[in-house]
Amino acid sequence: MITASGVRIGWAGLPRDVQYAVESILGGTVVEAVSQAGGFSPGTADRVRIADGRRAFVKAVSTAQNAHSPNMHRREARITAAMPSWAPVPELLGCHDDGTWVALVLQDIDGRQPSTPWLADELRLVLDVLDEFATRATPSPLPGLATAADTLAEEFGGWRRIANDPPDNLRPWAARHLDELCALADRGLAALAGDTLVHADLRADNLLLSADGAVTVVDWPAACRGPRWLDSLLLLLNVRLHGGHDTHQLLTEQAAAHDAPLDDLLAVLVALAGFFTDSARRPPPPGLPTLRAFQRAHADAILSWLREEDSL
Template identity: 35%
Template sequence: MVADCYRREALINQALPAQIPAPRLQWMEEQDGWVVLGFEAVDGGRLPATPWKPDELTATLDSYTITAEALSTPPARLQHAGIKPVGEDGDFADWRNLARGATPTNVLPSWMPLDLLNVLAGLESGWREAVVGNAVLHHDLRQDNVLIDADGAAWICDWNWPCLGASWFDLVLLLATAYADGHDATCLFAQHPTSRGVTAEQLDAALAALSGFFLTYGGRPPADWSPHIRQHQTWCGEVTLRWLADRRGWTF
């Protein structure tokens, strides 16, 4: 399973347009079921500081502007890689499943008001229409998938899961991490070029979809293939839900 992910990353990385700020694959080796990828070194490359520093967050948003422009329509080489629309392999229906009792509510944090389930289910139901598009998305644009180089520029890494959709959908999870660190994520979203024309309801639908997905998966039993994945998923779910709550004026 993991080896297939690395094979996929190698295929996608080699198909990325030249202007995208991403480290490029230099070599790949396979032996006895193991896959090793070697990427070009990023001079002085390091993860962004935690909490986000304003200049590093700005650099990352600028790099995503370049990326989104280059991928506003799927380049031929990426089309040949078989990139699918977001949600083609499954729906974000977690709040709806919780609201109708198909998923037990004990997967949710204790502070989550259950009287919001129907409201969240309603918001979530609009996610697919909200994020439809033909742009190529990174689809995992998190703080730990970014490197800051010696000059302060940001490089976007780990191109395992690209899909097709609206470019702004990539910003939601990235800016959720900024929200967690005290930044005005809604303002930063509105200022980004990819958000042009996006309504408040579209953003809220995306936040509902992501929060339900992460909270539900975070409540599953531990995964032996990644011992900290459930903790990370729960954190992502709580952050996206709190950002949504802040936007809707909900108090937990």
């Protein structure tokens, strides 16, 4: 299984002035830093401990690692700082931004990522938390966010780009159904209407489970306003990717739970398959060598799912 991973630097690889800035936010000297796996940022992702025993999570990146990553950190800092107190989100303790390096200092959550393949009890726990969050986050407590339709409009045009320039390795099933896939992707974009605050990048490595049963959702730069079922649907894609569950039953349950047309959820999956198929044929961006293989795995997972659903 291809996992989400960038080429990490660690705490020791940060410029000393960035380290000083983080320590100023923390109010103490960092004496231990443990790099964390998962995620696609090519910067740091360290659980740190300062001399008096207090802990934090630090993520930092510069344009030298990836040209787009600093802006994503800036956006994540703004969104996290604006979150309501009831949201299952780490507290932003501070942010350093010198124009080149951006460092976020966040509450360190005592938890672990869900097991993959997903365990049934952990999946149910997370789906329940997402449902509760969607209820409280409608209307969005961050009303200035872009809509999911505006945010994902380009990505959801993947099948049309493929139709205009088909790759040699396009899956035969997709090649036979290109016209229908393009039409369904358009429906998927229209289905993104809604005013729920959504994470829009939900997968196992963006979740932490604590021993007391608490669920924390991390990494919010993609947050936007969309349908209340979007994060649950993205989670089911992660479940499908790792295998071991009846995703048809789960999808049907989520459509019914959110009183949403099943065909709308399937249309969004079609559009996502187009995005992943189109993106996977591009060269990998700097610092993210596994991204394209990760996207190809997602495309294959969705296409096999759609064939089973007989949605075309």
